[in-house]
Amino acid sequence: MNFNSPEFLVLFLPTTFVVFYVVPARLRLIVLGVASIVFYGVSGLAVLGAFLAAILWAYTTAFLFGHWPRRVTIAVAISLPALFLVMFKYLNFIFNTVQAGPEFRSHFWVFYSVLLPAGISFYTFELISYVIDVADRKIEPDRSLQRFVAFATFFPHLIAGPIMRYANLRDQLRALQTTPVLKPDIGSGLKLLSIGLIGKIFVADICGVAVERAKQVPLEQLTAIDQWTEIGFWSMQIYYDFWAYSIMAIGLGRLFCVELPVNFREPYLSENPREFWRRWHVTLSYWLRDYVYIRMGGRENYVRNILVVFSLVGLWHGAGWNFVAWGLYHGMLVVIYHATAPVWDRLPRAVAVALCFVLVSLGWPLFFLSLGDYIAFLLHLASAPWRVGVYGPKHWLYLGAILFLTFGVRERDWLYNEPSRRNRLTDSPVFAAVLMFTGLVCVSLSSTFIYFRF
Amino acid sequence: MLQLPRHQCRWLTVFGLGFGALVGIALWSSLGLESFRDRPFDFHTMRPNELFVVRGLTRRQEGSVKVGFAEAYAPPQIGLYGNHVFQHFGAEAFGPSGDASYFFNFWYANLALPEIYRYLRHVERLGQLPKKLILIQITSPNLDNGLFIINYGHELLPDLLLSGAEGEGPAERTLHYTYLGWQLLGNVLHETLNYNTLILGLTRSGTSNRLVDPTACDPDSVTSGRAWLRHLPGGLQSIVEGAKPRSYCQVRFWRGAFRRDGSTDARYESYALIQDEDPLRDTERGINAGDEQAIARQMQAIDALGRRNAVKVAFVVPPAYETDRRNSVVNQVFDRALALVPDLTVVDDRDMRTDPALFMDYRHPSPKYFRALVDELRRCALLD
Numbered sequence: 001m002n003f004n005s006p007e008f009l010v011l012f013l014p015t016t017f018v019v020f021y022v023v024p025a026r027l028r029l030i031v032l033g034v035a036s037i038v039f040y041g042v043s044g045l046a047v048l049g050a051f052l053a054a055i056l057w058a059y060t061t062a063f064l065f066g067h068w069p070r071r072v073t074i075a076v077a078i079s080l081p082a083l084f085l086v087m088f089k090y091l092n093f094i095f096n097t098v099q100a101g102p103e104f105r106s107h108f109w110v111f112y113s114v115l116l117p118a119g120i121s122f123y124t125f126e127l128i129s130y131v132i133d134v135a136d137r138k139i140e141p142d143r144s145l146q147r148f149v150a151f152a153t154f155f156p157h158l159i160a161g162p163i164m165r166y167a168n169l170r171d172q173l174r175a176l177q178t179t180p181v182l183k184p185d186i187g188s189g190l191k192l193l194s195i196g197l198i199g200k201i202f203v204a205d206i207c208g209v210a211v212e213r214a215k216q217v218p219l220e221q222l223t224a225i226d227q228w229t230e231i232g233f234w235s236m237q238i239y240y241d242f243w244a245y246s247i248m249a250i251g252l253g254r255l256f257c258v259e260l261p262v263n264f265r266e267p268y269l270s271e272n273p274r275e276f277w278r279r280w281h282v283t284l285s286y287w288l289r290d291y292v293y294i295r296m297g298g299r300e301n302y303v304r305n306i307l308v309v310f311s312l313v314g315l316w317h318g319a320g321w322n323f324v325a326w327g328l329y330h331g332m333l334v335v336i337y338h339a340t341a342p343v344w345d346r347l348p349r350a351v352a353v354a355l356c357f358v359l360v361s362l363g364w365p366l367f368f369l370s371l372g373d374y375i376a377f378l379l380h381l382a383s384a385p386w387r388v389g390v391y392g393p394k395h396w397l398y399l400g401a402i403l404f405l406t407f408g409v410r411e412r413d414w415l416y417n418e419p420s421r422r423n424r425l426t427d428s429p430v431f432a433a434v435l436m437f438t439g440l441v442c443v444s445l446s447s448t449f450i451y452f453r454f
Numbered sequence: 455m456l457q458l459p460r461h462q463c464r465w466l467t468v469f470g471l472g473f474g475a476l477v478g479i480a481l482w483s484s485l486g487l488e489s490f491r492d493r494p495f496d497f498h499t500m501r502p503n504e505l506f507v508v509r510g511l512t513r514r515q516e517g518s519v520k521v522g523f524a525e526a527y528a529p530p531q532i533g534l535y536g537n538h539v540f541q542h543f544g545a546e547a548f549g550p551s552g553d554a555s556y557f558f559n560f561w562y563a564n565l566a567l568p569e570i571y572r573y574l575r576h577v578e579r580l581g582q583l584p585k586k587l588i589l590i591q592i593t594s595p596n597l598d599n600g601l602f603i604i605n606y607g608h609e610l611l612p613d614l615l616l617s618g619a620e621g622e623g624p625a626e627r628t629l630h631y632t633y634l635g636w637q638l639l640g641n642v643l644h645e646t647l648n649y650n651t652l653i654l655g656l657t658r659s660g661t662s663n664r665l666v667d668p669t670a671c672d673p674d675s676v677t678s679g680r681a682w683l684r685h686l687p688g689g690l691q692s693i694v695e696g697a698k699p700r701s702y703c704q705v706r707f708w709r710g711a712f713r714r715d716g717s718t719d720a721r722y723e724s725y726a727l728i729q730d731e732d733p734l735r736d737t738e739r740g741i742n743a744g745d746e747q748a749i750a751r752q753m754q755a756i757d758a759l760g761r762r763n764a765v766k767v768a769f770v771v772p773p774a775y776e777t778d779r780r781n782s783v784v785n786q787v788f789d790r791a792l793a794l795v796p797d798l799t800v801v802d803d804r805d806m807r808t809d810p811a812l813f814m815d816y817r818h819p820s821p822k823y824f825r826a827l828v829d830e831l832r833r834c835a836l837l838d
Contacts, residue, residue: 007639021456114744430469433472
């Protein structure tokens, strides 16, 4: 089920909300668990079965630590979720890479022809982090199955993150089970939900439509202005798509008294590639830092470790060489920054932000193009004439407005502002109602969140 | 239980009242939309060059024009059921004298097999099935990456949705009705809470006489119009210009307009022919392993409907303009489905994918394709 669907907004959410607050405290997590399973199960029983099997596996095997050797237990505990991830997400990519014939592929027909379970990369990483944290004795394995299921399935973060650690949710979930009277921040929850909905439909999706305009024309006919405009729209589409989902997730969490972390901290205001990855998809960056980078030795072999980590970032985002190349591109940017930091850090802030934005934006087409098409795109960009082509003033005006919103307005002033610093517009209930309604009647214009693919 | 501080209660009350009022307006506006089933339009009365303008109608209203005709007037010899992919399939493909009594194209929106089955069940109950041949267009798997074959939107008229409610025993029937109830709810929600319905409902643009004869229009007026409209997004243009125009004698109104055989005229559309336009992403497939059974079941149900009414049924799978993507997963799933129904008549044209003359764009076949298709139907002895 999508957050941007009438079924979710009009039926699922209000029903779950009412039932959650009506039942006794001890039943709240069961309500959340059941609702989340329904939320996920709508996309198919097979993928739901795999999801529940992975959860139960991680829950059960976590108790083997202390009884079995640590490494063996880790391997066993993560084996099933990791196997599902490989079989559902990477099998076709592997087969294409090794050029497996149809005869061989037919043995795996069910796996590579089943739709990728939504959010599989997110929940697999969450389950793996739980297992490793238990192995490292950072947390105790939780005996409460309903709490563990609620952690893994909690629908606001289930499909597209943020990637939660058990330690961050455990106490909040316990509080839901034990606090008789809850005091949710409904106003702020609905505000974030409605702004996220509008951001998805009227920013991310319209940028997507604008990108399509350039696709209607053969690459040779595009001008340099067209290509830069297209890159600009791609940058905004990807960012606002994920940003919108993330703030909707935070808003939904607040409706149920669960605080989810901010996953995007105005990443395009970063002054260098390293900072960018501390602001973009924060929970993925920290996951890879804690469970891969540091365990590989961190700064001891910086270049190798960074390139490995960013290859994984690429692969996490998609099963294709274009994604690997995108990850490596970012890895190289981080390495280059590392080597040139004294020079880079002396750049005026505006120049550094612009440079970082342009470099990051040049990588986004890899999200949508094959490696060959991307190279052709860049080669054409280098030689294309500078004149007006398929895009015109209305496109630049729209892109300019979004760029202004991105670079000229700080979220602390209107989105995540403190209750004491009330924003007269965005904190108004009338504004939220109008946004929510507008979003609702325009969801037919909307497409699936890009990160659902991951 | 929950406890809200005073300011939160006030916030929530204002939000609830505002949101409720807006939803109320949307509901009211959707109730005011004209259905063309109450006062059905008779396509038999159209003159050869006339068009029925659909600008300013919701997609469901467009559907109601076709359904209203199917319910109230004499059925054709040959009826085509499908979606927009076959919208340019006109009676002229059968010869120069074709009209609505011989062939009628009942396409609308993005109907898929389960919806087409329900549409046909409804028509069957009214005794209004085509007399000789039912053509069913199946969306080619590589169009929309498998969508709209058995996955479908929310565009079937609600009562037609219920017309397929059948089951062997009480338990199966209950399950079936529960599932249908969920679908119906989604169907109503998507139609009511929709910007198109809202604006068109508020402007009440569906009631005027919608017939126009382009050959009788003043050539100077045909290309004139409000230039500022062109700067608006496409979707908004069609709504604004569709609302209560003074005259339909402008070429932009003829886009998507129904001809007297239910088809639309490809000359008024603006297409760009792009090979492989739809990427076949593994993460966005509309059909997957396991769906072959469901596809076969739907095809068998439609075929059985034709058999019990002594009407021939042929399924047509059109090509997409593409390179060799025959081994896509969605094609493989569909091949497996076809292997389950060897007795059914299926005209599978997926391999006619390379000749640009057969296409208007990646997904819409051209009139030339439809002539070739009719020749194929003749060879299969499906036509007299």
